[in-house]
């Protein structure tokens with residue numbers, strides 16, 4: 001947050017900006033708790049059970065963050081010096097402080113996907129030849145649903161199945177960063193279980209579209225989660241009376257999934273308005289989910305200038321993601337009226 005400006009009234013910076021609702025706070029206050037590190041917290045266990053059912057996986061593990069979900073999965077599947085195949089835009093490559101390299105000695109093989117989505121053929125071509133001891137061994141493929149830096153693009157089920165089939169044929173693990181998997185589920189009506197089926201491991205985030213203050217849940221086979229629990233502890237992620245925060249996750253899975261359709265409708269409305277504002281242009285076209293990437297034309301102003309005017313004069317924050325580029329993300333605390341206000345404010349700033 002800028003040190004000189006008051007907190008924004010309408011915060012489109014990210015779907016991580018939502019605050020727990022009164023209903024969620026009540027669930028938190030009433031949570032039954034125990035010692036999570038000993039697997040004795042009933043609310044954590046309930047959340048894990050719900051996640052297993054949602055994703056059709058044998059076991060799951062409550063974590064403090066999605067970043068830790070990636071770090072643990074990479075640690076389980078990859079030995080130092082081995083290689084993970086992933087997209088050039090993915091979060092784990094750019095926004096996790098080099099965790100997989102620092103914690104697990106992971107090498108990355110970077111693919112040039114389309115809006116964060118790549119094909120089985122691209123994976124096939126990137127897999128290192130067997131029997132060559134001078135090359136890093138390919139052991140894992142990592143995908144991101146939805147693809148954040150791809151404009152919130154949805155990995156189609158067929159693409160995941162395609163990549164999964166190649167991974168399986170070459171004995172590579174398939175991991176999904178499912179930070180916004182449930183956005184994809186709500187947008188397509190394809191079940192979370194179907195998206196998860198080709199994946200050996202995946203996690204969902206609670207602190208994004210679901211509106212929780214903290215947490216993620218990692219899932220996979222019983223064996224995978226057995227190993228994951230050890231690394232969670234090594235990475236400092238084992239907790240004590242974590243039911244306090246898991247209760248928010250239980251509440252969110254029961255109440256906040258279907259409503260994400262509103263976020264998608266709001267993102268679309270925002271994008272349509274931006275497309276009709278002179279001097280602004282959409283980067284990925286109309287959004288598939290809750291993210292709108294857009295640009296301000298160079299001959300008008302910089303992204304930083306627009307950002308500051310919008311925030312200082314109108315109390316609205318968007319994320320600056322380049323010299324002329326922005327990302328705006330809708331979420332549970334953004335209403336349709338907020339989108340109208342954001343659009344008229346954008347218009348006012350551009351008219352000046």
Ligand SMILES: Cc1ncc(COP(=O)(O)O)c(C=O)c1O
Nearest residue numbers: 065066067091144148177179205
């Ligand atoms: C695609 C993606 N993966 C991973 C993360 C990390 O999740 P967390 O903030 O729960 O660590 C984010 C967070 O913004 C994300 O957008």
